[in-house]
Amino acid sequence: MKLSLGARRRRGPDPATTALQVLVMLIIGASALFPLFWMLASSLKTAQELQAAPPVWWSHHPTLSAFANVFRQLPFARMFLNSVVIAGGTTVGIVLTSIMAGYVFAKHRFRGRGLLFSLVLATMFLPPIVLLVPLYRLVQSMGLVDSYLGVMLPNIANAFGIFLMRQFIAGVPDELIDAARIDGASEWGILWRIVTPLLRPAIAALVVFAFVFHWNSFLWPLTVLQSDHMFTVVLGLNRLVSYTSAVRFQNVVMAGATISILPNIVLFLFLQRSFISGIAHTGTKG
Amino acid sequence: MRSRKIEHAWSAIMLSPGLGLILIFIVVPIVLTAWISLHQWSMYTPIRGMHFVGLANYRSIFGDPGFLQALRNTLAYAGLSILFIVPLALAFGMFLFQGTVAGKSALRTVLFIPYMIPTLAVAIIWSYLYSPLYGPLNQILGWVGLQRQAWLGSIDLAMISLVIFNVWQTVGYYTVLVIAGLTQIPIAYYEAAVIDGAGTLQRVAHITLPLLRRTLLFVVVIAVINTVQVFDPVYVLTQGGPAGATNVLSYQIYKSAFEYGLAGRASSMAFVLFVILVVAVAIVMRLLRADEGTE
Numbered sequence: 001m002k003l004s005l006g007a008r009r010r011r012g013p014d015p016a017t018t019a020l021q022v023l024v025m026l027i028i029g030a031s032a033l034f035p036l037f038w039m040l041a042s043s044l045k046t047a048q049e050l051q052a053a054p055p056v057w058w059s060h061h062p063t064l065s066a067f068a069n070v071f072r073q074l075p076f077a078r079m080f081l082n083s084v085v086i087a088g089g090t091t092v093g094i095v096l097t098s099i100m101a102g103y104v105f106a107k108h109r110f111r112g113r114g115l116l117f118s119l120v121l122a123t124m125f126l127p128p129i130v131l132l133v134p135l136y137r138l139v140q141s142m143g144l145v146d147s148y149l150g151v152m153l154p155n156i157a158n159a160f161g162i163f164l165m166r167q168f169i170a171g172v173p174d175e176l177i178d179a180a181r182i183d184g185a186s187e188w189g190i191l192w193r194i195v196t197p198l199l200r201p202a203i204a205a206l207v208v209f210a211f212v213f214h215w216n217s218f219l220w221p222l223t224v225l226q227s228d229h230m231f232t233v234v235l236g237l238n239r240l241v242s243y244t245s246a247v248r249f250q251n252v253v254m255a256g257a258t259i260s261i262l263p264n265i266v267l268f269l270f271l272q273r274s275f276i277s278g279i280a281h282t283g284t285k286g
Numbered sequence: 287m288r289s290r291k292i293e294h295a296w297s298a299i300m301l302s303p304g305l306g307l308i309l310i311f312i313v314v315p316i317v318l319t320a321w322i323s324l325h326q327w328s329m330y331t332p333i334r335g336m337h338f339v340g341l342a343n344y345r346s347i348f349g350d351p352g353f354l355q356a357l358r359n360t361l362a363y364a365g366l367s368i369l370f371i372v373p374l375a376l377a378f379g380m381f382l383f384q385g386t387v388a389g390k391s392a393l394r395t396v397l398f399i400p401y402m403i404p405t406l407a408v409a410i411i412w413s414y415l416y417s418p419l420y421g422p423l424n425q426i427l428g429w430v431g432l433q434r435q436a437w438l439g440s441i442d443l444a445m446i447s448l449v450i451f452n453v454w455q456t457v458g459y460y461t462v463l464v465i466a467g468l469t470q471i472p473i474a475y476y477e478a479a480v481i482d483g484a485g486t487l488q489r490v491a492h493i494t495l496p497l498l499r500r501t502l503l504f505v506v507v508i509a510v511i512n513t514v515q516v517f518d519p520v521y522v523l524t525q526g527g528p529a530g531a532t533n534v535l536s537y538q539i540y541k542s543a544f545e546y547g548l549a550g551r552a553s554s555m556a557f558v559l560f561v562i563l564v565v566a567v568a569i570v571m572r573l574l575r576a577d578e579g580t581e
Contacts, residue, residue, distance in 0.1 A: 021387045028378065032396050035454065036403075038422065039411045054425045101304035108297045120305065123312045125567050127515035129536040130556045133543050134318035135311065137333070157307035187296035216404035218518045219536075223544065234404045238522055241410055247420055254414070257407040264402040272395060279459070280466030 043067065043254035050250045066251035070259065073243060073252065078229055079236040080259070086151050086232060087215040093156030094210045095203060101157075102165025103191050107177060117166070124159035128220055136223055146226045155214060160282075161206055167281055168202035169195060204271045205278025212264045233260045316560065323554035329547040336550075343554035353555060355530050356538040360559075362445060363452075363534060364513040370453045371460050371509055372502060378457065379464030380494070394465075397458035405455065409519035412451040413438060438524055444531045448519050456512065460505050467501025468494070500574060507570045514563060535559050 042050065044062040070076050105117050128135070135154055144150030172195055180190045196203075221232050231239065233256075240256045243249075268275065323343055327336040347353040378397065382390050400408065415421050416437035424434040437447045475493050484492070517536040520526060526533030526541075535555060543552035 018387055021381075021385050024381065025385075025387065025389060025393050028381075029393055029396050032400060032454070032458070035408070035411050035415060035451075036399070038415060039407075042414060050420065053419045054428075055420050055422055057422070097304035097307065100300035104297045104300045108293055110294060110297055116305075120308060123308055125511055125563055126312055126316060126560070127511065127536075127563070129515050129517060129539055130319060130560045130563075131312065131315035132539065133322060133329070133549050133553050133556065134315040136543075137329075137549075138311070138315065154307075154311035157304040157311075159308065162304055187293065187300075191300070212402055216406075218404070218406050218521075219540070222521075234406050237404070237406055237410065241522060247417075250414055250420075253410060257410055260407050261403045264404075265399065268399065268402045269395075272398070276394070276398070276462055279462050280469075282463075 039254050039257055042250050043258050045251050047248040047251070050248050066255040067259070069252045070240065070256045074236050074239060075229055076233070076236055076256065076259070079231050079233050082148070082230060083215055083232040083234070084263075085148055086221070087211050089148065090152045090155050090214045091207055091210040093152065094158060094161045095206055097157040098161030098165040098206060099169075099196060099199070099203075100191065101162045102167075102169050103195060105162065105166040106169035106172075107174070120159050120162055122159075124163070132219070132223060135220075139224060145224060146230055147224075148230075150224045151221050151232075154220070161210065164202060164206055164209075164278065164282065165199070168199055172198055201274040202278060204274035205281075208267055208271050208275040209278070211267060215264055236260075319553045319556050319560070322549055323557045325550045327549045329543055329549045339550070343550050344558075347551065347554055347558070352530065352533065353538060356526075356533045356535050356555075357558070359445060359531070359533055360514055360516070360535045361562075363449060363516055364510055366446065366449045367452050367456075367513045368506060368509045370449065371457055372505060374453065374457050375460035375464045375505060376498075376502070378461040379468060380490070382461065383465050383468045394458070394462070397461055399458070400455045401459045403455070405518040406522055408451055408455050409523050412447075412454075412519075413523050416447055438532075439528060441528050441531045444524060444528060448516070448524075448532060451519070452513065452516070456509075460509065463505055463508075464498070464501060467498050470501075471497045503570050503574050507567055510566045510570070511563065514559065514566075 041058055043066050044064070045056065045059040046061055046063060049056045049059055101120075105113065105120075139145060139150045139154065142150075142153075144153065176194060177190055180194050185194070215232075216234060217232075218234050218238070221235055222238070225231055225235060228239070237253070237256050237260050240253050244252050322336070324338060324340060325336040326339045326342070327333075382394055415423050418424055418434060418436055418439065421437075423437070427434055435443055438444050471494065475497075476489060479489050479493060515536050516534055517540065520532055520534055520537045521540070524532040526537055536559070539552050539555045539559070542548045542555065
């Protein structure tokens with residue numbers, strides 16, 4: 001039962017209120033979707049239509065040729081694969097390190113635990129730009145410039161993931177863990193066989209968070225990656241803009257943008273329930 | 287019962303990958319940033335070529351109009367974004383939470399989708415919406431009889447143009463935070479207020495807003511952290527222009543380090559950004575704590 005701030009709810013909303021709400025919803029929804037509509041519509045337009053002023057909203061001769069063009073201009077399929085490897089690998093790393101550290105912070109007792117956890121949380125506030133110069137030299141000195149590992153390694157652990165996992169693991173009953181201990185299970189076994197299966201929604205939320213964040217990332221890959229065949233999709237999009245700044249090539253850029261957002265949208269639509277409740281969790285228990 | 291020692295050993299084993307990586311790739315670099323900021327050093331020379339100059343980099347950047355402009359622009363970008371985000375997220379959140387029509391969860395999904403998209407793609411899409419001649423925004427302005435704008439090409443509007451699409455991209459995320467806060471408010475408060483004859487506006491002002499303070503402060507913290515590091519749209523669309531109107535700290539830092547090779551100077555700017563963040567977050571945290579004291 002949803003609560004309502006109005007007393008009117010009990011009698012059911014009157015038609016005028018309903019109509020107003022529907023109108024507000026349509027306006028908000030249309031504003032949220034319009035830029036995405038424009039992206040898709042532009043990717044299907046012909047060069048002539050792109051150069052029309054005032055603009056054409058929907059192509060009279062929609063064509064997918066711009067999508068083919070993206071793959072001719074750049075090794076976009078390879079870039080897509082690079083993004084999958086980098087975002088996927090980083091996500092796996094984040095999930096593993098976060099579950100382990102989150103478990104210790106939630107269920108182990110030792111002196112200085114609270115302080116250590118606060119210090120970890122404090123690193124959540126540090127944007128990459130603040131660390132960029134030493135981080136680049138560090139990765140360079142490891143010989144990891146222009147490599148997958150160079151992009152991934154500094155991101156494989158993060159405070160947000162540890163925080164999220166700790167919050168959820170704290171909700172796992174101690175009795176369950178103690179019972180497993182009495183049965184002779186090791187801490188390692190308890191973590192992966194007893195605790196982790198209970199975390200499925202939380203892990204789903206973290207997977208979406210981490211994958212989307214690292215798929216979208218621009219500054220760090222821009223700094224570390226140098227050759228086209230190592231580029232991520234987002235770096236490819238940047239390259240596409242600089243290759244094709246003329247208006248008549250907007251369809252190519254927008255086709256590239258459409259491809260670049262697809263995996264995230266699909267992932268989000270599949271896992272949105274866990275994801276949104278995960279976000280809500282960070283806001284209320286923080 | 288198992289001995290404490292074994293548990294401590296497991297604590298260390300399970301913490302070390304996560305904390306080790308955070309130590310190497312976050313803690314050490316922030317210390318190094320502070321250290322490098324006291325030196326003159328070219329990005330392209332070995333670390334031995336570093337030359338201690340004390341606070342000279344800081345004196346130099348605070349005497350540099352370009353840096354001061356970037357500092358002002360960054361604060362303006364963050365401030366303006368928050369000014370839009372907080373009331374909008376509050377309005378959307380209350381609407382989605384209390385609305386009585388079907389399709390609310392669909393609207394929440396739709397609002398959230400822009401947050402999933404690469405900021406670089408968002409920036410590019412909006413640059414086409416803003417296009418003075420070929421974009422739909424000026425066309426729509428024309429329909430309602432308003433003057434066409436140069437948007438990203440205008441010294442006065444370039445910054446607000448960046449703010450607008452940042453708000454568009456992120457407001458769904460903040461709305462979800464607000465909804466989460468609203469679910470924490472006990473329904474009994476509202477029922478009591480209704481019995482006492484309080485109207486809708488009074489209930490919002492005296493129950494919803496005060497009890498949502500923590501959530502709103504949290505929204506502000508996250509928004510500060512996210513907006514002061516704005517980089518992607520400036521890099522791909524404006525390169526800080528026109529006439530420095532959108533030059534922000536992160537872009538200035540990146541350029542100093544990777545275009546001019548001035549690692550010491552870039553690090554001093556980065557450290558200033560770090561201090562700004564620490565101060566901003568500390569202020570909001572203090573407000574949060576003061577809040578806990580009064581409850």
